[in-house]
Amino acid sequence: MSDGPDVKRQKTSDGSGSSSGTEYELIYWPGIPGRGEHVRLCFEEAGASYTDSALLDGDAGGVKAVMVQIDASNKGSASSPPPLAPPVLRHGDLTISQLPNILLYLGPRLGLGPALTGGDIPKEIYNINQLALTALDGLSNEPHDCHHPVAVGDYYEDQKDEAKRKSKDYVRNRLPKFLGYFQRVLEGEASGNGPWLHGGALSWADIVLFQGLDGVKFAFPKATGAAEKSGKYDKVFALYAAVKERPNIKKYLESSRRQKYSMGIYRYYEELDFDLEE
Ligand SMILES: N[C@@H](CCC(=O)N[C@@H](CS)C(=O)NCC(=O)O)C(=O)O
Known part of the structure; x- marks a missing residue:
């Protein structure tokens, strides 16, 4: 199975990711593997560049990063509804939650499923x-x-x-x-x-x-x-x-x-x- 167009094979060994605008961002509770772990393992297998809020300090990391997403005042953006619970994936202007939904998005793009080559979604x-x-x-x-x-x-x-x-x-x-x-x-x-x-x-x-x-x-x-x-x-x-x-x-x-x-x-x-x- 081939890699999707936005897979970047240079992985950052400290989990901090690169500064590219299409970098994958995982937002999940720190301190437990939890539902975030499936997402991390997909990134790791693919050698994709990603950030993991569980490993970041400051506003972009820790519990705070999750709380901002699930706060009652968050009504989402012009294109994305707010998430109810983590894990949350951000990729460009896309913000999505629900683990199976995140995996469905990532799988073909990370070469962990048939590639999306335009037209119909492969069965x-x-x-x-x-x-x-x-x-x-x-x-x-x-x-x-x-x-x-x-x-x-x-x-x-x-x-x-x-x-x-x-x-x-x-x-x-x-x-x-x-x-x-x-x-x-x-x-x-x-x-x-x-x-x-x-x-x-x-x-x-x-x-x-x-x-x-x-x-x-x-x-x-x-x-x-x-x-x-x-x-x-x-x-x-x-x-x-x-x-x-x-x-x-x-x-x-x-x-x-x-x-x-x-x-x-x-x-x-x-x-x-x-x-x-x-
Ligand atoms: N069906 C959701 C479940 C999400 C979920 O339960 N997330 C947990 C962490 S693993 C959470 O923080 N839940 C808070 C809540 O449900 O209020 C998914 O698969 O993503």
Whole structure:
């Protein structure tokens, strides 16, 4: 798959980006990988030049950069409505939010999906988007709800009983369903000859599946360990390993720019770390 026209292959090693007007700008909370991480991994894989507000000081960085975007007084611009929540991507005069929407915009432009060559949008874009959305449902949104099943604004400690019930169901029913689904996708003809999800080429859906599974491995080590050992999802874990070994991604994962899991989407609570079976 070829690079889109606005990919710049000189990556800034400190994450500060270059001064070009078409530089990608990610605005996301500092201190957690969160939903911003999928976007970072796409940039890193492509070697694109980008800024990451989580790593910037002053008004352009930290919590402040996010607050400006989501402030109740922000009504957007002449061309872009305001975002409700991060991640937010700025690119030229475009400002967009909603992670899957950001990935859909970036994928073809970063060479992580079929290139947009004018005319119709290539059909594979919708196939790849389907896979990315499914991975986000099962390996990002549902894991988040495991520790916050009742009220997003309440403390985990105030919904612990429900969190246990939710996590047990997630680990025993939902996680195997999603892993099984991706195994089927990888066994299917449309995936190509491996190890990628669609069309025999790395796409943003593979990166989303990697990051989702990485987070779930952190939050539920018992169940994911047993799932890997079972051999039932060997192609899913092979894809995970293949993304992790991509040279740019490997370098990024080893760098200090890769933030640690803590109190974001993926949290480790011993009492929620159920095994696949009793
Ligand atoms: N569906 C949105 C969810 C965005 C979201 O929940 N963002 C979190 C951070 S990962 C947030 O700050 N939410 C604040 C809120 O929902 O009030 C997406 O995929 O981007």
